[in-house]
Amino acid sequence: ADIYFLFSGLIGRSWAMVFAAGGFKVKLYDIAQQQLTSALENIRKQMKELEESGFLKGALSAEQQLALISICTDLNAAVEGATFIQECTPENLELKKKIFGQLDLIVDDNVILSSSTSCLLPSKLFTGLKHVKQCIVSHPVNPPYFVPLVEIVPHPETDPSTTERTYALMKKIGQSPVNLNREIEGFILNRLQYAVISEAWRLVGEGVISPTDLDLVMSDGLGMRYAFIGPLETMHLNANGISNYCERYREGMRLVLNTFGPVPEFSGEIEQKISQAMSEKIPVVPKVLDARRKWRDECLTGLAKLKKQMKSD
Numbered sequence: 069a070d071i072y073f074l075f076s077g078l079i080g081r082s083w084a085m086v087f088a089a090g091g092f093k094v095k096l097y098d099i100a101q102q103q104l105t106s107a108l109e110n111i112r113k114q115m116k117e118l119e120e121s122g123f124l125k126g127a128l129s130a131e132q133q134l135a136l137i138s139i140c141t142d143l144n145a146a147v148e149g150a151t152f153i154q155e156c157t158p159e160n161l162e163l164k165k166k167i168f169g170q171l172d173l174i175v176d177d178n179v180i181l182s183s184s185t186s187c188l189l190p191s192k193l194f195t196g197l198k199h200v201k202q203c204i205v206s207h208p209v210n211p212p213y214f215v216p217l218v219e220i221v222p223h224p225e226t227d228p229s230t231t232e233r234t235y236a237l238m239k240k241i242g243q244s245p246v247n248l249n250r251e252i253e254g255f256i257l258n259r260l261q262y263a264v265i266s267e268a269w270r271l272v273g274e275g276v277i278s279p280t281d282l283d284l285v286m287s288d289g290l291g292m293r294y295a296f297i298g299p300l301e302t303m304h305l306n307a308n309g310i311s312n313y314c315e316r317y318r319e320g321m322r323l324v325l326n327t328f329g330p331v332p333e334f335s336g337e338i339e340q341k342i343s344q345a346m347s348e349k350i351p352v353v354p355k356v357l358d359a360r361r362k363w364r365d366e367c368l369t370g371l372a373k374l375k376k377q378m379k380s381d
Contacts, residue, residue, distance in 0.1 A: 076107035080156035089126030090241030097146035190223035214368035279345035
Protein backbone atom coordinates (compact mmCIF):
# COMPACT_ATOMS: atom_id res chain seq x y z
CA ALA A 69 0.00 0.00 0.00
CA ASP A 70 1.03 3.60 -0.44
CA ILE A 71 2.78 5.56 2.27
CA TYR A 72 1.23 8.63 3.84
CA PHE A 73 2.89 10.98 6.22
CA LEU A 74 1.57 13.37 8.81
CA PHE A 75 2.47 15.39 11.91
CA SER A 76 2.00 13.99 15.38
CA GLY A 77 -0.35 16.46 17.10
CA LEU A 78 -3.97 15.65 17.91
CA ILE A 79 -5.23 15.99 14.33
CA GLY A 80 -2.15 14.18 12.97
CA ARG A 81 -2.79 11.24 15.29
CA SER A 82 -6.45 11.10 14.29
CA TRP A 83 -5.58 11.21 10.59
CA ALA A 84 -2.99 8.47 11.10
CA MET A 85 -5.66 6.27 12.69
CA VAL A 86 -8.12 6.97 9.87
CA PHE A 87 -5.54 6.12 7.18
CA ALA A 88 -4.38 2.98 9.00
CA ALA A 89 -8.01 1.86 9.37
CA GLY A 90 -8.21 2.16 5.57
CA GLY A 91 -5.26 -0.22 5.29
CA PHE A 92 -2.66 2.36 4.28
CA LYS A 93 0.92 2.58 5.46
CA VAL A 94 1.42 5.74 7.48
CA LYS A 95 4.56 7.57 8.49
CA LEU A 96 4.27 10.10 11.28
CA TYR A 97 6.88 12.81 11.07
CA ASP A 98 7.80 15.32 13.76
CA ILE A 99 10.97 17.14 14.81
CA ALA A 100 11.03 15.73 18.34
CA GLN A 101 11.43 12.00 18.89
CA GLN A 102 9.64 12.30 22.25
CA GLN A 103 6.55 13.75 20.54
CA LEU A 104 6.47 10.78 18.20
CA THR A 105 6.94 8.13 20.88
CA SER A 106 4.09 9.53 22.96
CA ALA A 107 1.92 9.92 19.82
CA LEU A 108 2.38 6.21 19.06
CA GLU A 109 1.58 5.28 22.64
CA ASN A 110 -1.52 7.43 22.50
CA ILE A 111 -2.65 5.82 19.21
CA ARG A 112 -2.04 2.32 20.59
CA LYS A 113 -4.13 3.08 23.68
CA GLN A 114 -6.98 4.57 21.66
CA MET A 115 -7.03 1.70 19.16
CA LYS A 116 -7.08 -0.91 21.92
CA GLU A 117 -9.98 0.88 23.64
CA LEU A 118 -11.87 1.16 20.35
CA GLU A 119 -11.29 -2.51 19.61
CA GLU A 120 -12.56 -3.55 23.04
CA SER A 121 -15.72 -1.47 22.70
CA GLY A 122 -16.33 -2.72 19.13
CA PHE A 123 -15.88 0.73 17.59
CA LEU A 124 -12.58 0.16 15.73
CA LYS A 125 -12.87 1.26 12.11
CA GLY A 126 -11.76 -0.84 9.14
CA ALA A 127 -11.35 -4.55 8.48
CA LEU A 128 -7.98 -4.97 10.23
CA SER A 129 -7.31 -5.66 13.91
CA ALA A 130 -5.77 -2.98 16.15
CA GLU A 131 -2.41 -4.79 16.01
CA GLN A 132 -2.49 -4.95 12.21
CA GLN A 133 -3.38 -1.26 12.00
CA LEU A 134 -0.63 -0.31 14.46
CA ALA A 135 1.87 -2.26 12.35
CA LEU A 136 1.09 0.11 9.45
CA ILE A 137 2.16 3.19 11.42
CA SER A 138 5.82 4.12 11.66
CA ILE A 139 7.58 7.26 12.92
CA CYS A 140 10.50 9.34 11.72
CA THR A 141 12.27 12.61 12.54
CA ASP A 142 14.00 13.09 9.19
CA LEU A 143 11.88 14.99 6.66
CA ASN A 144 13.71 13.58 3.63
CA ALA A 145 13.16 10.03 4.83
CA ALA A 146 9.53 10.76 5.66
CA VAL A 147 8.81 12.02 2.16
CA GLU A 148 10.52 9.14 0.39
CA GLY A 149 7.95 6.92 -1.30
CA ALA A 150 5.02 9.05 -0.12
CA THR A 151 2.14 9.55 -2.54
CA PHE A 152 0.10 11.78 -0.24
CA ILE A 153 1.32 14.12 2.49
CA GLN A 154 -1.11 15.51 5.05
CA GLU A 155 0.30 18.48 6.99
CA CYS A 156 -1.08 18.91 10.52
CA THR A 157 0.92 21.71 12.17
CA PRO A 158 -0.82 24.37 14.34
CA GLU A 159 -2.91 27.11 12.62
CA ASN A 160 -0.01 29.44 12.01
CA LEU A 161 0.46 30.78 8.49
CA GLU A 162 4.21 31.40 8.74
CA LEU A 163 4.85 27.95 10.18
CA LYS A 164 2.75 26.20 7.54
CA LYS A 165 4.36 28.21 4.72
CA LYS A 166 7.78 27.24 6.04
CA ILE A 167 6.84 23.53 6.04
CA PHE A 168 5.39 23.66 2.52
CA GLY A 169 8.46 25.59 1.37
CA GLN A 170 10.68 22.78 2.70
CA LEU A 171 8.47 20.09 1.17
CA ASP A 172 8.43 21.94 -2.17
CA LEU A 173 12.19 21.45 -2.45
CA ILE A 174 12.22 17.70 -1.83
CA VAL A 175 9.04 16.18 -3.29
CA ASP A 176 8.56 14.75 -6.78
CA ASP A 177 5.84 15.66 -9.28
CA ASN A 178 3.43 12.90 -8.23
CA VAL A 179 2.92 13.42 -4.52
CA ILE A 180 -0.10 15.38 -3.28
CA LEU A 181 0.63 18.04 -0.67
CA SER A 182 -2.42 18.46 1.52
CA SER A 183 -3.04 20.76 4.50
CA SER A 184 -5.43 20.17 7.41
CA THR A 185 -5.93 23.91 7.94
CA SER A 186 -9.38 24.94 9.12
CA CYS A 187 -9.23 28.58 8.11
CA LEU A 188 -6.15 29.49 6.06
CA LEU A 189 -6.92 29.98 2.37
CA PRO A 190 -5.00 27.88 -0.17
CA SER A 191 -3.96 31.08 -1.99
CA LYS A 192 -2.24 32.24 1.22
CA LEU A 193 -0.58 28.87 1.83
CA PHE A 194 0.57 27.65 -1.57
CA THR A 195 1.11 30.64 -3.88
CA GLY A 196 4.61 30.70 -5.34
CA LEU A 197 5.39 27.02 -4.74
CA LYS A 198 6.93 25.05 -7.63
CA HIS A 199 4.49 22.20 -6.95
CA VAL A 200 1.40 24.41 -6.50
CA LYS A 201 -0.55 22.17 -8.93
CA GLN A 202 -0.19 19.32 -6.39
CA CYS A 203 -1.34 21.39 -3.39
CA ILE A 204 -4.77 21.23 -1.77
CA VAL A 205 -6.53 21.78 1.56
CA SER A 206 -8.23 18.73 3.11
CA HIS A 207 -9.96 20.10 6.20
CA PRO A 208 -11.22 17.41 8.59
CA VAL A 209 -13.82 17.93 11.33
CA ASN A 210 -12.73 17.41 14.91
CA PRO A 211 -12.57 14.51 15.83
CA PRO A 212 -11.99 13.10 12.29
CA TYR A 213 -12.08 9.50 13.50
CA PHE A 214 -15.77 9.83 14.37
CA VAL A 215 -16.91 12.70 12.12
CA PRO A 216 -16.31 11.75 8.48
CA LEU A 217 -16.63 15.09 6.67
CA VAL A 218 -13.57 16.43 4.81
CA GLU A 219 -13.69 19.76 2.96
CA ILE A 220 -11.50 19.68 -0.14
CA VAL A 221 -10.45 23.19 -1.16
CA PRO A 222 -8.25 23.83 -4.21
CA HIS A 223 -5.80 26.65 -4.86
CA PRO A 224 -6.71 28.54 -8.09
CA GLU A 225 -3.78 26.68 -9.74
CA THR A 226 -4.47 23.23 -8.26
CA ASP A 227 -4.60 20.60 -11.00
CA PRO A 228 -8.05 18.92 -11.33
CA SER A 229 -6.33 15.52 -11.03
CA THR A 230 -5.04 16.53 -7.57
CA THR A 231 -8.61 17.25 -6.48
CA GLU A 232 -9.90 14.00 -8.00
CA ARG A 233 -7.18 11.87 -6.40
CA THR A 234 -7.70 13.49 -2.98
CA TYR A 235 -11.47 12.97 -3.20
CA ALA A 236 -11.04 9.32 -4.20
CA LEU A 237 -8.55 8.71 -1.39
CA MET A 238 -10.85 10.24 1.25
CA LYS A 239 -13.69 8.04 -0.01
CA LYS A 240 -11.42 5.01 0.15
CA ILE A 241 -10.54 5.55 3.83
CA GLY A 242 -14.23 5.93 4.71
CA GLN A 243 -14.46 9.71 5.08
CA SER A 244 -17.15 11.88 3.41
CA PRO A 245 -15.35 14.35 1.15
CA VAL A 246 -17.02 17.45 -0.31
CA ASN A 247 -15.52 19.54 -3.11
CA LEU A 248 -15.42 23.33 -2.92
CA ASN A 249 -15.23 24.72 -6.45
CA ARG A 250 -13.23 27.70 -5.20
CA GLU A 251 -11.78 28.98 -1.94
CA ILE A 252 -13.87 31.15 0.38
CA GLU A 253 -13.21 32.52 3.90
CA GLY A 254 -14.14 29.90 6.52
CA PHE A 255 -14.83 27.25 3.86
CA ILE A 256 -18.37 25.81 4.22
CA LEU A 257 -18.56 24.10 7.61
CA ASN A 258 -17.38 27.14 9.56
CA ARG A 259 -19.55 29.55 7.57
CA LEU A 260 -22.63 27.50 8.51
CA GLN A 261 -21.37 27.05 12.07
CA TYR A 262 -20.70 30.77 12.53
CA ALA A 263 -24.14 31.69 11.17
CA VAL A 264 -25.68 29.48 13.88
CA ILE A 265 -23.30 30.70 16.60
CA SER A 266 -23.95 34.35 15.82
CA GLU A 267 -27.75 34.01 15.97
CA ALA A 268 -27.42 31.90 19.16
CA TRP A 269 -25.27 34.66 20.68
CA ARG A 270 -27.82 37.36 19.78
CA LEU A 271 -30.79 35.40 21.17
CA VAL A 272 -29.04 34.74 24.48
CA GLY A 273 -27.73 38.32 24.59
CA GLU A 274 -31.21 39.74 24.07
CA GLY A 275 -32.47 37.61 26.93
CA VAL A 276 -34.88 35.66 24.71
CA ILE A 277 -33.64 32.29 25.94
CA SER A 278 -31.11 30.86 28.41
CA PRO A 279 -27.77 29.47 27.10
CA THR A 280 -28.60 25.87 28.12
CA ASP A 281 -32.06 26.00 26.52
CA LEU A 282 -30.53 27.45 23.36
CA ASP A 283 -28.23 24.41 23.11
CA LEU A 284 -31.23 22.14 23.60
CA VAL A 285 -32.99 23.68 20.59
CA MET A 286 -30.08 22.41 18.51
CA SER A 287 -29.30 19.06 20.18
CA ASP A 288 -32.92 17.91 20.61
CA GLY A 289 -34.38 19.86 17.67
CA LEU A 290 -32.54 20.86 14.53
CA GLY A 291 -29.54 18.64 15.24
CA MET A 292 -31.67 15.48 15.25
CA ARG A 293 -32.64 16.20 11.67
CA TYR A 294 -29.24 17.49 10.58
CA ALA A 295 -27.55 14.28 11.73
CA PHE A 296 -29.06 12.66 8.63
CA ILE A 297 -30.18 15.31 6.15
CA GLY A 298 -29.07 18.84 5.35
CA PRO A 299 -31.00 22.13 5.37
CA LEU A 300 -31.83 22.01 1.66
CA GLU A 301 -33.25 18.49 1.74
CA THR A 302 -35.14 19.47 4.92
CA MET A 303 -36.85 22.24 2.94
CA HIS A 304 -37.58 19.84 0.10
CA LEU A 305 -39.24 17.31 2.42
CA ASN A 306 -41.07 19.85 4.59
CA ALA A 307 -43.21 20.85 1.60
CA ASN A 308 -43.86 19.34 -1.82
CA GLY A 309 -40.36 20.08 -3.01
CA ILE A 310 -38.17 23.19 -2.86
CA SER A 311 -40.32 25.39 -5.12
CA ASN A 312 -43.41 24.65 -3.06
CA TYR A 313 -41.45 25.40 0.14
CA CYS A 314 -40.28 28.75 -1.23
CA GLU A 315 -43.79 29.61 -2.38
CA ARG A 316 -45.13 28.89 1.12
CA TYR A 317 -42.37 30.27 3.30
CA ARG A 318 -40.47 32.82 1.18
CA GLU A 319 -42.18 35.82 2.77
CA GLY A 320 -41.94 34.49 6.31
CA MET A 321 -38.25 33.61 5.95
CA ARG A 322 -37.38 37.06 4.63
CA LEU A 323 -39.41 38.70 7.39
CA VAL A 324 -37.52 36.77 10.10
CA LEU A 325 -34.09 37.14 8.48
CA ASN A 326 -34.56 40.92 8.25
CA THR A 327 -34.84 41.05 12.05
CA PHE A 328 -31.36 39.50 12.57
CA GLY A 329 -28.95 41.85 14.30
CA PRO A 330 -25.43 42.86 13.32
CA VAL A 331 -22.42 40.55 13.75
CA PRO A 332 -21.77 40.22 17.52
CA GLU A 333 -18.49 41.24 19.17
CA PHE A 334 -18.34 37.90 21.05
CA SER A 335 -17.09 39.69 24.17
CA GLY A 336 -18.24 41.66 27.18
CA GLU A 337 -21.42 41.01 29.15
CA ILE A 338 -22.89 38.36 26.86
CA GLU A 339 -19.63 36.44 26.88
CA GLN A 340 -19.70 36.44 30.71
CA LYS A 341 -23.31 35.33 30.76
CA ILE A 342 -22.75 32.41 28.38
CA SER A 343 -19.45 31.50 30.03
CA GLN A 344 -21.11 31.36 33.43
CA ALA A 345 -23.95 29.15 32.21
CA MET A 346 -21.58 26.77 30.43
CA SER A 347 -19.18 26.63 33.40
CA GLU A 348 -22.03 25.78 35.77
CA LYS A 349 -22.91 22.87 33.51
CA ILE A 350 -19.31 21.85 32.75
CA PRO A 351 -16.70 23.43 35.06
CA VAL A 352 -13.57 24.64 33.26
CA VAL A 353 -11.28 22.06 34.85
CA PRO A 354 -9.11 19.86 32.58
CA LYS A 355 -10.42 16.64 34.15
CA VAL A 356 -14.07 17.62 33.74
CA LEU A 357 -13.62 18.97 30.22
CA ASP A 358 -11.76 15.82 29.15
CA ALA A 359 -14.49 13.60 30.59
CA ARG A 360 -17.14 15.56 28.71
CA ARG A 361 -15.11 15.38 25.47
CA LYS A 362 -14.77 11.64 25.93
CA TRP A 363 -18.53 11.41 26.41
CA ARG A 364 -19.06 13.51 23.25
CA ASP A 365 -16.78 11.23 21.26
CA GLU A 366 -18.64 8.16 22.53
CA CYS A 367 -21.94 9.73 21.43
CA LEU A 368 -20.47 10.51 18.01
CA THR A 369 -19.12 6.97 17.72
CA GLY A 370 -22.54 5.55 18.53
CA LEU A 371 -24.18 7.87 16.01
CA ALA A 372 -21.64 7.02 13.32
CA LYS A 373 -22.29 3.33 13.94
CA LEU A 374 -26.05 3.84 13.76
CA LYS A 375 -25.75 5.81 10.50
CA LYS A 376 -23.59 3.09 8.98
CA GLN A 377 -26.07 0.43 10.05
CA MET A 378 -29.01 2.40 8.61
CA LYS A 379 -27.15 2.81 5.29
CA SER A 380 -26.52 -0.92 4.98
CA ASP A 381 -30.08 -1.95 5.96
